[in-house]
Amino acid sequence: MTLIEPMEVAVKAKLCVEQVGMVFERDGKSTHVLENIDLEVGDGEFVCLLGPSGCGKTTLLNAMAGFLAPTSGTIRVDGEPVRRPDPRRIFVFQERGVFPWLTVEGNIEFGLFKLTRAERAARVAQYIRMVGLKGFEKSYPHDLSGGMKQRLEVARALAVNPDMLFLDEPFGALDSITRLIMRGELLRIWEAERKTIVFVTHDIDEAVQLADRVVVMSARPATIQQIVPIDIAHPRDISSARYLELRDGIFKQIGLAHRI
Amino acid sequence: MSPGSARGEGGEEQRPAVSTGPVHDSHAATMNWRVQWRPLAFIAFLLVLWHYGVKHEPSHLLPGPWGVVGGLVDLLHHGLLLKYVVASLYRVTWGFVLAVVTAIPLGLAAGWYRRAEMALNPIVQLLRPISPLAWIPIAILWFGVGDLAAIFLIYLGCFFPLMLTAMGAVENVPSVYIRAGRNFGLSQSEVIWRVVYPAVIPQLIVGLRITLGIAWLVVVAAEMIAVDSGLGFLIVDARNAGNRYDLVVAGMVAIGVIGLLLDLGMRSLEKAQSFRWGYTEDEA
Numbered sequence: 151m152t153l154i155e156p157m158e159v160a161v162k163a164k165l166c167v168e169q170v171g172m173v174f175e176r177d178g179k180s181t182h183v184l185e186n187i188d189l190e191v192g193d194g195e196f197v198c199l200l201g202p203s204g205c206g207k208t209t210l211l212n213a214m215a216g217f218l219a220p221t222s223g224t225i226r227v228d229g230e231p232v233r234r235p236d237p238r239r240i241f242v243f244q245e246r247g248v249f250p251w252l253t254v255e256g257n258i259e260f261g262l263f264k265l266t267r268a269e270r271a272a273r274v275a276q277y278i279r280m281v282g283l284k285g286f287e288k289s290y291p292h293d294l295s296g297g298m299k300q301r302l303e304v305a306r307a308l309a310v311n312p313d314m315l316f317l318d319e320p321f322g323a324l325d326s327i328t329r330l331i332m333r334g335e336l337l338r339i340w341e342a343e344r345k346t347i348v349f350v351t352h353d354i355d356e357a358v359q360l361a362d363r364v365v366v367m368s369a370r371p372a373t374i375q376q377i378v379p380i381d382i383a384h385p386r387d388i389s390s391a392r393y394l395e396l397r398d399g400i401f402k403q404i405g406l407a408h409r410i
Numbered sequence: 411m412s413p414g415s416a417r418g419e420g421g422e423e424q425r426p427a428v429s430t431g432p433v434h435d436s437h438a439a440t441m442n443w444r445v446q447w448r449p450l451a452f453i454a455f456l457l458v459l460w461h462y463g464v465k466h467e468p469s470h471l472l473p474g475p476w477g478v479v480g481g482l483v484d485l486l487h488h489g490l491l492l493k494y495v496v497a498s499l500y501r502v503t504w505g506f507v508l509a510v511v512t513a514i515p516l517g518l519a520a521g522w523y524r525r526a527e528m529a530l531n532p533i534v535q536l537l538r539p540i541s542p543l544a545w546i547p548i549a550i551l552w553f554g555v556g557d558l559a560a561i562f563l564i565y566l567g568c569f570f571p572l573m574l575t576a577m578g579a580v581e582n583v584p585s586v587y588i589r590a591g592r593n594f595g596l597s598q599s600e601v602i603w604r605v606v607y608p609a610v611i612p613q614l615i616v617g618l619r620i621t622l623g624i625a626w627l628v629v630v631a632a633e634m635i636a637v638d639s640g641l642g643f644l645i646v647d648a649r650n651a652g653n654r655y656d657l658v659v660a661g662m663v664a665i666g667v668i669g670l671l672l673d674l675g676m677r678s679l680e681k682a683q684s685f686r687w688g689y690t691e692d693e694a
Contacts (some may be wrong), residue, residue: 217589243586261594261605269599310594359412 158232164314164346165191165214168221172209182371183209187223189365189374193313196340196347198357200400201367207350208318214318214348215241227314237261239314240307244323248291248303252279255287258300261310269347276306276340280339297328308339314346333359337384354404359386366403376403392395414651425558473656481660490644498629498640505564506625513569514614515578522602527577534570540586542567542628546635559636567628568621575617579610612680619676627671641665 172184183206191197199207212218214225217236225232227239236239240261248257255274262270277286281301291299300320305401307315320336321329337360340347351357357364378400382392457475464474473481485491520526542563550646553559583606591605641661648657 195466215593217592227604235593237593239593241589243590246584247586247590249587249590249605249608251611 158387162193163190163409164195164227165189166191166208166224166226166229168224168226169216170210170213170220170225172206172213172401173221184213184220185371185373187276187372187374189377191346191410194344194346196349196360196362197351198361198364199348199367200354200357200364200406201352201372202369203352205367205369206372207367208294210367211241211316211318211348211350217241237310238312239316240310240312241316241317241318242303242307242320244300244320246323247305248299250291253288253290254283254294254302256293256388258306258309258381260306273309277309277312280308280342281305281335295328297332300324300332303341304336308343308345312345314348317347319352322351329356336360341384354397358393358400359388364400366400376405436579446581478657478659478663481654481656483584485644485657485660491660491664494639494641494644494661495668497637498633498642499668500693501560501632501637501640502564502622503631505561505629506568506622508561509565509568509572509621509625510618513572514576517573518580518602518606518610520573521577521580522606525595534573539568543631546632549632550636555636555638557637560632560640563632563636564625564628567624571621571624572617575614575621579613579617580606582613583609612647615676615679619673619680622672622676623669626665626672631667641668 167187167189170184170187171182173324174183187210189197199210201207209218210385213220214232216232216239219233229392229396254259255278258274258277262273265273274287278287281304283298283301283305286294286298291302294302304315304320317336321332333356349357349360358380361380364380366375366378367373368375378396380396382390382396386393431651460472461475464472482491485494493552516530521529545563546559549559549562553562587605587609588601593602596604630642630645633640635647637643641664644661645658648654648661
């Protein structure tokens with residue numbers, strides 16, 4: 151098992167968010183969703199955007215992926231401004247994003263239309279193995295469990311060999327046990343493939359378990375409150391003193407007493 | 411029932427492909443057999459009721475079932491039944507197919523391009539509530555008494571429901587699918603062909619089935635007035651030419667049976683594996 155030094159990863163900036171603001175106009179009323187967002191994500195880094203529901207972290211993720219144009223500021227990937235979605239940066243929805251009319255194979259193949267048939271088959275086989283869906287190649291999504299659908303969507307994203315993955319609360323719809331397993335799987339895949347990952351969540355534990363850095367966002371209009379580097383090597387001991395210290399620090403930052 | 415269960419073993423996570431209904435496996439075969447025969451038994455019961463009802467009350471309200479069978483045999487004997495069935499199906503096929511190839515692309519486009527929808531919607535909403543039968547005089551004026559008039563009426567009856575189905579289906583495509591398609595680098599036309607089109611198929615098939623039912627209703631009415639052949643004509647003709655009510659009911663029976671067969675044919679489309687997702691989502 152490779153140990154990762156989180157602090158060494160963020161050498162070269164992959165994604166630069168500069169002074170990004172977002173205002174939605176609806177029924178003559180303007181809602182400020184994002185304000186003065188500045189963020190750099192390093193190549194191969196795993197960053198979690200953490201904030202309360204509806205705070206605008208998904209909006210920020212959509213802007214990073216090129217689905218929404220920010221009202222002000224710029225977002226660059228490898229120095230180029232982001233203008234539209236691009237297969238080099240794949241957005242993973244909750245498992246709702248798999249195509250129900252395609253089989254597992256068909257879904258993974260979806261983005262591979264530029265490859266030859268043989269290359270496609272090899273790619274599909276490789277990622278079916280990686281996400282543990284062997285034996286289900288010909289199954290349709292409605293015969294799969296939620297966790298399997300989520301792995302399928304991750305496989306479909308990885309198959310086109312993107313540099314970046316944007317994950318929008320990908321495990322939110324799963325039960326808590328499956329969610330834990332999926333976090334381990336995601337880390338295993340990340341260590342194998344070294345993609346830059348921006349991961350949106352409202353779950354503090356999830357953020358501290360996964361990320362190199364946790365970006366804590368405030369309620370609407372969302373600003374970045376604090377960026378917390380998680381200096382614990384993987385695999386993380388989630389009962390270690392350092393883990394609990396970091397987690398409780400974020401709890402405090404968000405303004406939650408850590409008692410129920 | 412479920413082709414999905416023919417998959418490999420060893421998936422603890424896998425959802426059971428067959429929903430566990432009230433029927434237990436061991437009894438499933440006998441239960442199914444009974445359930446399937448129940449409607450037939452009920453029809454037989456109604457036929458017996460009909461038979462004795464007409465016998466006890468021999469006014470001329472209705473011919474008895476044997477009279478109707480006689481009528482059917484009569485029609486078969488003269489080669490009329492087959493000829494009229496073919497005539498009716500011919501018109502339905504043309505009217506329906508023409509509506510499918512025009513209304514569905516138009517509806518899909520209107521659903522995709524919001525401006526087209528805004529332009530088309532008022533006129534569609536105005537024309538839609540007009541029964542196709544109200545067009546009969548105009549159909550005859552334009553096309554004369556004949557196949558074309560009937561086909562035109564069926565076309566009208568099918569066009570609006572199909573177009574509205576296609577429009578609604580496109581609007582109901584979850585935006586995640588379209589965004590995923592764009593994310594993988596598909597052009598607009600590729601998104602339509604590879605994402606929107608497969609996504610709307612289940613709803614379109616439901617629309618096609620309902621519309622074929624409408625076509626079959628319209629053809630009978632159209633044939634009563636606008637042509638001189640077909641099952642609708644048979645019914646009017648049998649009454650006018652000597653009150654042959656046995657032939658009238660025989661014609662009705664033929665219409666019902668063929669309508670049922672058409673519907674069964676469309677239903678079998680819904681069962682195709684790659685379309686099944688649209689229907690099973692809620693069942694499970």
